[in-house]
Amino acid sequence: MSFSDLYAKYNCNYCQEEINGIRIRCAECIDFDICLQCFSLGAEIGSHKNDHSYQFMDSGAFGIFLGRNSWSANEEVRLLDAIEQFGFGNWEDIAKHIETRTPEEAKDEYITRYLEGCIGRATWGTVESTSRPSLHCADRDEGPLGPSAVSRLPPLAITADEATQLGYMSNRDDFEREHDHEAEQLISALSLNSEDDELDVALKLSQVDIYTRRLRERTRRKRLVRDYQLVSSFFNNQRNKQRTLGKLAKEKKEFTERLRWTAQFYGRAEQAGVVAGLWRERELRVRLAELHRYRLAGVTRLEECAHYEQHAAQRKHPHAHLLHQWVPGHQSDKRANADQHAAAKKKRRRKRLKFHQPKVHTGRKYRMWMLQKELMQQQQRRMLEASADQ
Template structure:
């Protein structure tokens, strides 16, 4: 029945089809008007040789004693509108019924309804078992009795437009501002949409351009209402309100450990960052999308961790575990050493050579990483008593390495750059790892070339290997082919 009130347009001339239309049996959703069909029009994949069927849009008569060509006769479309209007407005409101039918007046609608549906064939077949035309309750069969119910009637238009109910608690209803009886919210989406038509009025002196402008405003308002209904329909279909409150309940159950808190905060940042993409996904698709992003981030962190292990010369997982264990013990020893130093100086108060414990603890990992990579074989003894900005090492000829004071706040990159600049300007090789493997002559060569001992050792090993390969190649070329010489 809903197909009776849909607007149909010809697929060739694009004009509205008001009467009988031709529907192609081969092409999908392709219809033609009678004029285009009679001319054999073809467009796109449609051919005039395709099968077809005739569609009558409610222009036939329901009652057999009424002729089709009768101008005053009621067609099926009008009968359907009449029954729907009486169900909505009730028996007796003939003015509203006539407005709903649109093509008939109030007296004509009343006369047709009483003639065809009350005292006519339908009424006779309905009440033929009752004596003297009386109902079981004693009322006359001509009296108006309203048996309609908008929520349960089969022809009620509210059935098709009713949205599924919200599955939320009363407290959540108050928090959301939802009114269950009205099925409405205190503040809707685009709540100011009505302001665009609130001041409109049709005046007798309006020109065509004024009417066109007002119609455009009404069209804008209609579009905004459709968008509001679309959003409400999507929220109901996917139960987004229930999901929102469930997510809020989960957020209240915050993790307890620091690692889980950091992970929870990072996942929440990802959700906020990609919130705008949720309108293009369904709920399961968006959840899978966020899980993939979280997994990608975890893999990137794992790759960085493995690259750090590889730079430290670790190639097996057992070695990585041992490396982390030794690194943990090294940090604990360093913390214990700093605690002992603070306890020794605690009786007389913090002296000028003792730094702020909080600053030492914060920069502990940064200093450990720089010292471990640049001074692998150097051993930290203590902070100097004469200068609080000098770090001593286990060498009598070592130059002091500058250490930031307690009030200085350097980032990791600035700290590494300062140490690298110091090593580049330093002339003493005892601070560099691998210097104990060099002879005095080799140390002098590195001193003059400003070459690191590790770089010199690596270059020396490569030169020796290349010289051996060249020597073997020369001997093989000088040896005759038929020689029985064996080389070890």
């Protein structure tokens, strides 16, 4: 007998009455069942004859446990199936699933047979009967997720007033209002009923799946807030906003803002390292481009770079050194300017700089030299041709 036969209902093929107990199944006819009354009278119908071979079948009406009021095997299986489906303690729905017992009878049968009976003693083992549960905590935890292997984050450096304004509970390390605070309303009214079909069950499971995803997003955001110390950073930025803006260059701040999206893939320290590495790479690229420009201009020493920049500025603004004399509210002092010019000239002579004369820092001089060389070669070829003709 298969497990599905316990829930199957059979009718007599002769009198069409429902068979609740033992039935007779014909071994020669296909799917032919007959009740005991019709079998005792020798009933025949269709191709079935009363001299055919037969079998006695029982669909679970026999009792498993000995006793006067013992339950049938069908009822015991329905009891265990209902507890697995509706949970322990939901005796109203369990009794509806059994169909032949009251909630009190279902509760007494399960506790007597499967908790306090021989099956319960063999399955649950020995349980300590103490009035207060004992909590055992190991002195040292050296497991893979023990305190020694997991570094604790520092506490949040905020005042009580700031925590109250933000709705932050420091003892629980949590907020009074969670992210996506109304996510629980999606499943608050869900319940499984015996009348639900497959479409209803699938729809309810989809709602539970959506709720689970929203919980994961909430947990992810809380982890980011705790990892990056956003609570304390929020109030620290309010206190030190002016000082922070004064120290941080505008260009570097914009660069950091463009890379903020990488924070969802790294921790706080890792993300800071990535941003610092990319900023350093950018600085090196700018410096390499600057040195390449010096080299193309003919500058080969670092001490010559300042002199090159000075000449480049003078070529761009030939009268830049005279602009300060025309600032409103100031008077020109020709003697002071002459003294400064003489001192600077004397200093340049003493240091014997390489660039004692204005130098052309472009490729124009090289192109002129190549042109002169080509003209000289053409002149020499002409002279050789003239001598050969003579």
